[in-house]
Amino acid sequence: MEKITAILNSIDSFVWGPPLLILLVGTGIYLTIRLGLLQVLKLPLALRLLFSKDHDSSAEGDVSSFAALCTALAATIGTGNIVGVATAIKAGGPGALFWMWIAAFFGMATKYSEGLLAVKYRVVDENGQMSGGPMYYIEKGLGNKFLAKMFAIFGIGVAFFGIGTFPQVNAIVNAAKITLNMPMIVTSIILTILVALVTLGGIKSISRVAELLVPFMAVFYIIGSIIILVMNIDLLPSTILLIIKSAFSPTAAAGGFLGATVMMAIRNGVARGVFSNESGLGSAPIAAAAAKTKSCVRQGLISMTGTFFDTIIVCTMTGLVLILTGVWQGDLEGAAMTNAAFSKAVPGIGQLIVTIGLMFFAFTTILGWNYYGERCTEYLLGVKWIKPFKYTYILLIAIGAFLKLNTIWILADIVNGLMAIPNLIGLIGLSNVIITETKLYFHQLENKKQLSKKTV
Template sequence: METITKIANWIWGPPMLILLVGGGIFLTIKLGFFQFRYLGFIFSQTLGKMFEKNTKGEGSITPFQALSSALASTIGGANIVGVPAAIAMGGPGAIFWMWVTAIVGQATKFTEATLGVAYREKNEEGEYVGGPYYYLKNGIKSNAGKVLGTMCAFFFMVEILASLPVQTQSITQTLSTIHIPPVVSALAVIVVVGIVVFGGVQRVGEVTEKLVPFMAVVYLILSLVIIFANASRIPEAFSLIFKGAFTAQAAVGGFAGAGIAQAIRWGSARGMYSNEAGMGSTSISHAAASTDHPARQGLWGVFEVFMDTIVICTMTGLVVITTGIWKEVSAQDAASAVARAFQSQFGQAFGGGILSVCILLFVLSTIIVMVFYCRKQAENLFGLSVGKVITFVCLGCILYGAFGKLDNMFAILDITLAAVILPNMIGLVMLSGKVKDLKNDFFSNPKFYPGAKK
């Protein structure tokens, strides 16, 4: 296991950062920096039409349901635990590099969502299905495309099966604080997840479109209360973020200090990890959306990264910095930083309780979509019947998380995650010309983009 841990740490050092950040920069340039040029239009078509029910084009769920399902898998523990960990290891400057990776990650996520719709198919049950498996095998006209797609589907399935017990422990440990036995909470999760996932993509969309906005709004409101309660420290917080991005930060309190390289490494890694740009995972949800053009759904992919990393991760970072908690906790205790900040503002019982509820909702929604994604990967590789069987395997993994030992599981997860990202990013670069054509077709047509020249 020590060797596996070393391999995982090396992979998630320069190799993965070069692949993810470098790939995002390449796609940003290839697509003409569209996330800057069309920023206002992107918000008008996403945030401005978030609850619009009348959608154009074919699909199994609404664009907002697709976004909610995608956000359900990305908004989770990484937003609450990952951000303080990045600050603890890289200093406040890590937040700046998190923003940078989010900006280039918007091009990556646009590419994934657009390709998800462009190469989607209908399965035997009449549902639209898509994702890396489909756009790689259908978009790349050679055996290489099928190999890359199969690799993505297989390793993504393995990664989900391995991560479900870890996600489950987040819930069982949270509920154990109010004296609910782990097995009881795990069985409750199994029942909820089973009902939702066996209901199909429409059921997943219906549940997540209600759950995700609620949990995100509650968390953001409470975070803003804490930030504004410490409003006098907001200028100092941004100063620490920008200065720390380009200069070494000295040790203070529980913070051991960090250099520029550490700020870049931890900020970039946690940023990409939180929004999943480069995994291709959320394109599975986007592929089911009702839309009149693949690039239109790609705009929702851009908004997804903005909401996950620029908004929620930033709120978490500011909560930890403005309260001064980042100075008090060591890297080993970083996971408790947000809980301590909430407790400092709302009291130990209410603050800890409300954060526990937020974590519970975040993780539950993540598990629901992860099981749905795992089922789809099994269907891609082995057919619908095996997809149903693998769903029961997923439910077994959830139960295992209630009492199984998960030592060193994160190292295994990081390696399998890298095995998903590598073929996907290679495929995105190979298909970047197709995405550029779709982007140009969308923004040059007055039917889709009012600013286009007639």
């Protein structure tokens, strides 16, 4: 087992080396410049659109724009927000949180572009469902079938062995065991049954559950975190100062913490940030493609808010509590580390906040990634292979609890990185399409405003 872990570590270091990190953040920087800081200037508009309906009744799609975002958020707000943040800070120090913020800021431009292209190049499959995402915009926009197929293969790999199954299942059974003293086998059986009941119903069933759970779980976790931060408000300025300082200078060893270089902070911050918000990975546009909308730019703006909510808000809450309580310097890691931080801040209730949050986050991620894997399978093999994919996925959920945490994270990292490469090539290659569509949308929006002023 040690040899396998060593091999996987070597592959992981190669995949997540400087070239991919530069490509990920670099694509975000490039799109940010070309879009003129759209993620800042148009964020208020994006948040307004999120809670308003597309009034065009002829708009095609399977679910509402809000439901499509909730499905995407169901897949992104997961263990990355609790376990992933803890793993990043444990390995890279408090500075890793700063680099998560930087990756998320530029990632918002990437996520906008992904959502836009998803709607622009989506198609209707043989079952009458919307199908879209990087595999379609790479093939139809770039004209590159090879890269499109590679993305779909890696997408199925992430669903089966990455974000979709093992890390989520592992997090749920461990949280249930630590807090509720529930045997792993019992949690696994209950989880497998629940996943099967929801996922076999397709996108409409998944989006209905996501619309119900995602807002509830996010608000519940954020309120719990805010209470802790307010109770320790005097420590907040020094905590933020430590995060910024550690981002640019090595973090000295203290307690059980082994110390970290600036490169370790950057690598862990960016890698875990991407694991959490999935900007550049190409997963969220698969859900965006199902939205009932006629405007690809409108959906792009709504998709962009996903990264804002996931990392800028939820991950920040976890990171601040971990650093503020000093638990990051101890011997604990993963969910146990976050549990300890919340328990230290609010004895009794704190552990419950993490456990409930983690269970909901991980469960909805499993649902979201089932849909992503299904669409990748449909693209590669056709609709007849959707059910075999789903049955295999459910089987992997059943056995996911019995795998070691370290191996799971390494495997997840590798397939995530491989999935991002064809998608980022597609985004750069289609950047002119993104800019043209964006300019056209805002030009039309301005004309409508001028016309309404004249009418009044």
